[in-house]
Amino acid sequence: MLRQLYIRNFTLIDELDITFKPGFSVITGETGAGKSIILGAIGQILGNRADARMVKAGCDKCVIEAHFDLSNYDMESFFDDNDIDYEPEDCIIRRELKANGKSRAFINDTPVALTTARELGQQLVDIHSQHQNLLLQKEDFQLNVVDIIAHNSQLLNDYRTLFDGYAKAKAALREKEEECEKDRANEDFLRFQADELVTAQLVDGEQEELEQELETLSHAEDIKGALFDADNLLSGDDRCITQSCKTMLSRLSDIGDVYPAIRQVTERIDSAYIELKDIARDISNLAESIDFDPARLTMANERLDTIYTLQKKHHVESVAELIAIRDNLTARLNDITNSEDMLEDMRRQVEDMYRKATEAAARLTESRQEAARHVTEQLLAQMTALGMPNARFEIKFETKELAVDGADRISYMFSANKNVPLEPIAQVASGGEVARVMLSLKAMISGAVKLPTIIFDEIDTGVSGRVAEMMAQIMRQMGQADRQVISITHLPQIAALGTTHYKVEKTDTDDTTISRMRMLGHDERITEIAQMLSGSNISDAAIENAKSLLEK
Template sequence: MLTTLSIKNYALIEDIQMNLQSGFTIITGETGAGKSIMLGALSLLLGKRADFSAIRDQDKKCVIEGTFNIAPYELQSLFAAEDLDYESQTIIRREILPSGKSRAFINDTPANLSSLQVLGERLLDIHSQHETLSLGDNDYQFLVIDSLAKNSEEIKAYRESLKELKKLQKQLHDLKEEQAQATKEYDYNLFLLTELQQAKLAAGMQEELEERYEELSNVEQLTEQLGSAVNYIQQEEIGAAAALKEARNNLQRIAGISTTYQQLYERLQSVNIELDDIAVELETSLDKVEANPEELAQVNDKLQVLYNLQKKHMVSTVEELKQIQDELAQKVSVSENADAEIEKAEKAISLQKEKLRVQANKIHASRKAVIPKFIKEIETILADLGMPNATLKIELEPQEEFFPNGHDKLNWLLSANKGGSYNDIKKAASGGELSRIMLAVKSILATYSKLPTIIFDEIDTGVSGDIAQKMAGILQKMGNVMQVIAITHLPQIAGKGGSHFKIYKEDAAHSTITNIKELKGEERVEELAMMLGGKNISDSAVAHAKALLN
């Protein structure tokens, strides 16, 4: 429950603090006094985005802080999941800085807005005047039924399955798009692929072919030059090999005189061996050189094929051609194997739909189970609130389509009068009746949700007299199991509160500020008397106020 609320430098509020009790608390004040401002500040603690324009003095920071006693609510696992320090007296603080930046803290640990929202959902429910209209909203109707059926985990699992289904459906759509495109281009791609495959592309082949082409194109020059080189090396009297051997023999005779000559001899010996090897390789190369016009033509043809392919595909290497070949093979494969892939994807979708159907049926069954009891409780409360002939019908029909929260179609229908026909609830009920229905819904939810605190902002709109008195009784009863705070203009409701705060505006030196004070004793009597009869308080209004308080 909310035990303290501090608001500084926010809108018309300069600095206020409220110390709140359990049970049923009343907040009153004239229209425009600042009740909505207080709710706006509270919503910041629940994760609403901050608005810099809400700062009163824009040279100072705005601070909203709430202390919550959460010991009875077993929220340790939630704090652990959000990586927050758990404290039984948890403090949530929001700051809006003059720079326009906003900061949030939970027990003095910096927190993001999503953490505030997750925690806020378990701590506080603010029912605004606008929310009453949401009774006719299908999402809200589902929210109520699912809260009673405790479907949150099942719906979470269902949504994950639905997300997977949409993923599979997109994959199937993409496959069909690829197949359609591939089919259009299949013949041309297959022609290009066959052309590349016939070229038998291999790494380094272009360099090898170009080298062989040069050899075959220069047979005469190779024969002449290789023969001459062999001759220069191997002539018996003036050849390089003979001269080198003579030089080696000369050094051999003096090698024993010093290590220098020995080293020179060894080096010359190495040169001699290397020259002999060169001579052998030259002779071997010379033997291989022969004119082969047929092979030359074949090599030339292969090179022209490569050059033409490179020009056609606007590349310059065989490696790039091989990459294009791989890409074409993939495109052709997609077209040739698309039917099998599509069949596989369709089977996966069918299995996922069946999984979703099982989950949706389970959600449907749990909804269906709670509806009769919910209707009975609503009608009982409405009878106490002056709608004895009101009957509620809730239609729940499973559909073939999968929706974000299951496959049900849900509709709340109301017959407000005896013998009347059923109609959509937002059309069948007046403003005051909607307020009573919403209070009935909230009071039922309160017993199921075990929410620590609920704040009603003028839930009594459109009601008065005896009905207001009965609404007050329901609010008071709710206060026995949770903290209930009601902002009201009705003295019948204000008189039922265990504690009572008044919000009012007052003129300061250079501005108007909103303030709040807790009313006790005669102050409460006076406030209720003013609510009953206006500022000119009569004795009868005072007597009536005391009667309401008693």
């Protein structure tokens, strides 16, 4: 749970260092005092998008740091998975925003991506603001509440795995049906293309060999003349290079005994002589192999013309690509021939996957219906306690086509009064009634999910008096089981039931406006609650009333 919050240079806050307590805490303050700023700072810790305008005017950056106690929440795996030091009794999340718009996030002094900070934040704090009451209109929220109460995470994962397989198989079948239908319509053209490529008897690499051969045949006379001249120079007569080299070698060998310094040179000449003889033999063989062959030249040109024509027709640049097209066309023609058998196999697979997904969806529906009964019973009990004894509530189930969340379409049906038919809650519930329903649902969710800290931002809108007191009792009970509940409120009945009371206030200086937050002592709480009861002119009756509320 949240133990400490430190804020520096965030909008109207120059510096704030506040300690939070377990249990049920309340935050009060006049409208505009800066309560939303405190929530905004916590939102930054939870990974909300940063804005350079959040940095206090005239400052380079702002820092927001929150300390959490995680010792009762078994969260070590998150830190192991993200390679972050695990400090259960003092987990620190820090966010730094710069005036140039850049921001950084840290967990236990380890730099992390904002998504990582957000993932951790979602497991630590739930902020329920007034606009979240609109979630009650949304089917996915209503379904999610039931799944949370039913502890359906494993059932949902199992179902989604099966549904994903079914959806992919169904899409593949549809794609193959369309492809086969299109191929059947173009079968004659596909067969003509395939036959043309098969008849060409293409061989990978032959284009390069033919192009080189054509180059050689086209310059056969020049090549043969150059080789003939080189052959003559190397070994053509008694004065050729090899013969001269042999004579020189013989002469120098004769003086080796009397002039040892020449021996190394003689060895080098001997090596050169051997190499020259090999070169002469290779050149002679090459000269004999070169012959102008008009028929072969014509054949190479015709073969290359065939390859170039096919490449141009199919918009490719290599024989390898033509071979790939040929093989693909052959496979498509085989598919056309065997299409019905292949499609029938795919249809059976889709039907089998649909059956398995449907069975998993049915198990999910059964679990949801059981949880829905529990939600209904508990919610009606809460409604009675919250001043709505005639309220009726029902979770209506309808069947829909399989979707990623199952086969259930649900709606929360509600009536606040006797003899009034049930209608979708978003259509008939007042703001105060929605607030009470949402608080009850949050109480149930908090019991099913071990969420350390829940913050209610003026959830009491539209209620007062006894109902407000009962809402506060529910929040106080929520804060008793290793959980921390914080309520931002304007109602004295709720403020009085907090085990800890904080006040946000705004002060003006010569050149700026500053928001501050502090924990109130007992006498300060009496004054604050009395002011909430009677306004700025606090009467003796308001003081006595405040004392009475606190004594409760």
